[in-house]
Amino acid sequence: MANFGGHAIPGSFFFLFGVWLTVKHILHHYWRVHQPKRRQGTPPFLKKMHYFEGGLQIFAAFVGIMVEQFVPDGPHARLVSGGSWVKLMNWQHCTMYLYFGIAGFALVASTAIKLVPVGVDRLTLSMALFVEGFLFYYHVAMRPHLDAHIHTLLLVAVFGGAACSMLEVFIRHNIVLELLGAGLFILQGTWFYQIGFVLYPLSGPQWELEQHDNIMFVTMCFCWHLVIHIVFSIVCTVRFSANGRDIEIGMRNTSSASSSQKSLLQESEED
Amino acid sequence: MANFGGHAIPGSFFFLFGVWLTVKHILHHYWRVHQPKRRQGTPPFLKKMHYFEGGLQIFAAFVGIMVEQFVPDGPHARLVSGGSWVKLMNWQHCTMYLYFGIAGFALVASTAIKLVPVGVDRLTLSMALFVEGFLFYYHVAMRPHLDAHIHTLLLVAVFGGAACSMLEVFIRHNIVLELLGAGLFILQGTWFYQIGFVLYPLSGPQWELEQHDNIMFVTMCFCWHLVIHIVFSIVCTVRFSANGRDIEIGMRNTSSASSSQKSLLQESEED
Amino acid sequence: MANFGGHAIPGSFFFLFGVWLTVKHILHHYWRVHQPKRRQGTPPFLKKMHYFEGGLQIFAAFVGIMVEQFVPDGPHARLVSGGSWVKLMNWQHCTMYLYFGIAGFALVASTAIKLVPVGVDRLTLSMALFVEGFLFYYHVAMRPHLDAHIHTLLLVAVFGGAACSMLEVFIRHNIVLELLGAGLFILQGTWFYQIGFVLYPLSGPQWELEQHDNIMFVTMCFCWHLVIHIVFSIVCTVRFSANGRDIEIGMRNTSSASSSQKSLLQESEED
């Protein structure tokens, strides 16, 4: 991970996941609002989205674990060698992927099987974020000042997201809470990019890691990233609130979750 | 900000905002209580107050950003100059104002548009306070003891307010919670003045920044500021609870939120 | 306060207050349970208990402030003298008493006046405990190890009580929460005595303030104090749950809250 690409890949994943969650929650919210008698069940388009999301999480977690283990300088599934630990960093990443895979599995299971307790998907997602933050927390100690600070800010997004997901177990279908959780994923994603830009600049000079001004800027920059998400959420909300009814109609005519998603976005843009 | 005026201006804003919120929430509460069947909707006078409040927040945020950017020794919208950051303090203040502007925008939007999810205005206000506290937190490190302490106490009011606003997303129309949130704004406002008096005394000698007695006094003084708010809330509650019915009648005859507010206050004083 | 008596007086007050709250909440709980249709209102005997409690709080706070101010070596209502603060410790105690007085006032007001928002009495009690803990927190720094530790344990009881009272604003009439809150008052009371015994032993040698074993013992002792309260609550619950109906009958025949309280306790003991 000690290069720009190593931060861009997870950043892209988290960013896209946050965008996906934002769209999904807003769609679900306006579907609920437009129901004549507030039907309780899950609409078919949402089920498809759940399957797609869960499947992708499982797939991505599996690929991630394989890559971390079997890259040329990876641990190749060995944990101990000659009395010392082998590539613990890779093993830690595998652990994180495993939890996101479990969260995906829980989402698929709770969508498919009616008897799975409500909220298990959110609990596992919360655990995945907690584990991510937990491993990061003991990971960032004893680094230069700016490096430690920029990773600490990441933890704000990670643990904030874990708290949101945990709350969603108890407070169901609260769109404000769901958007906040999705926003913290987007924030996490863009912040991974920011970390990459700061610690491994693609061009120009290295950042001075002990300069106070840099720390002040980075703190402020974190707040700006949050604005990006707020603006994005507002745009989504405004768009989808107007044509909530059209959404369901559009959903009925599409076959796969991903294509319906795309057609919906096109619809919105054509308005 | 490194003078008395720089603390008095935000202090006045927060103080007046807290007073406004106290009055608004108490009016709304007694309006609800006096409804025969506990009507759910927002009464017209409250909508006007929301528009006025949100509009003022947007306006004040815009003016604040412009002033911070284009004062003679401001950054003039440049962030980087000659390889170093330009006037980061001004940029940080702009970031804070931006968030309060967004909160104002959310309040106007959620009043005007029925489809905006309930609670978005509180979430954005909570975020604005969180961002304010967040930037302050990394701002107060490495100062003399009393200076750091007095700013830390401010953070108690700021983060307490953020927590209150966040809770209001989930616990709607709880007057006790709303008054606590408003009270923490008043506390923040008066405490800004206190910081100004302590760090930049208008007359008399400078305060000894490392003396233990001064820290003890300041801690106690913080508690006294809280009393001011409690007394104010009690006075408001007692006043408005008596003539709750009159409020709505008074409201119907007035045209703008600000004038109705004034006439109401006069009414109360004439009792 | 720097002697045994200075810890025994607040200790006795908090202990008796906790016992009173335990009895009051259990009486109220079983009154609710025995109502045929779960009447919502406050029964007359509870109103009397509220008035008595609130009145006593106001009276005790007033006396406390007067004593702290006008004892021979007190500040005699002067805050500054010759450029330095006068007897800040006494002023801090006055501040604490003031808050408990406000809590008593809020209890009386919310019992007497129907329009006072529900929960204000709990919010002010929570604030009183928060202020007490807040002033203590900055008070215990820079002491010998055992001294600091034993006061820190007190803070666990104080802030725990503040959190309980705050929760009671939102979760009304939950007997488990109410008993926990009352228990933390009892704990605070007995712990004040413990602090007195440890720091100012009535007989025998002084405690070694830096010895690790003493700290271990004190930590464990704190847990034992908690057991005392649990046993007391169980005894109360068992007693009053059996004769819940009798309570109301007994209440109807008595005139003042304090005498009814006594007669009730006698009744229970006569069973």
Next chain:
Amino acid sequence: MANFGGHAIPGSFFFLFGVWLTVKHILHHYWRVHQPKRRQGTPPFLKKMHYFEGGLQIFAAFVGIMVEQFVPDGPHARLVSGGSWVKLMNWQHCTMYLYFGIAGFALVASTAIKLVPVGVDRLTLSMALFVEGFLFYYHVAMRPHLDAHIHTLLLVAVFGGAACSMLEVFIRHNIVLELLGAGLFILQGTWFYQIGFVLYPLSGPQWELEQHDNIMFVTMCFCWHLVIHIVFSIVCTVRFSANGRDIEIGMRNTSSASSSQKSLLQESEED
């Protein structure tokens, strides 16, 4: 406790307790789900399980206290001897056992007596975990790095469990919360074993207590333990969700809670 066995015994207890709670909560959950009209009462098989669990807790606590006190090198019920404390470690363990005994007593009482307030059993369990964590917290200071770290991770499980049990007082019968609480007991149990393996290895060389890699591994290992529980919960849920109706039928034909428990497990395995 300073050997492998001293960690294996509590570890086994907590592990089995967590497994028991997982099975109990899942059984209760599917019993509720399969009720035609969501009957509110406690089914007979659950009452038997409560009695068994509470009784065992009381018995185990009693035995534990006796053993700690009257082992050859124990304190033999003396607290002070010759001016110094006697075997405070044993006394601390007794304190912990006492609280778990109280929790068992509260469970039995709240099952047997209808008038005991709902939620008292969870509050006492939460207190028992809090006291355990509280005593541990002041116990682990000033140890080598790895030793302190591995005990700190234990505290995450202990205080997490205390928070879960406390939440269960207010959020009743939420299966996700109950499984999380049970899972944290399992985690605590397996982690006690892990501590034993790391600090007192049965074979092979001692662990390097200051090596950073060991700390990284232990942190990651903690997350793996959590996975064990998740997988176990999933297996239980899948098993019992399928034959929820059969459970009650099976329960009716059995006489004691423990034997019915076993027959149920056999049933599930025979499927």
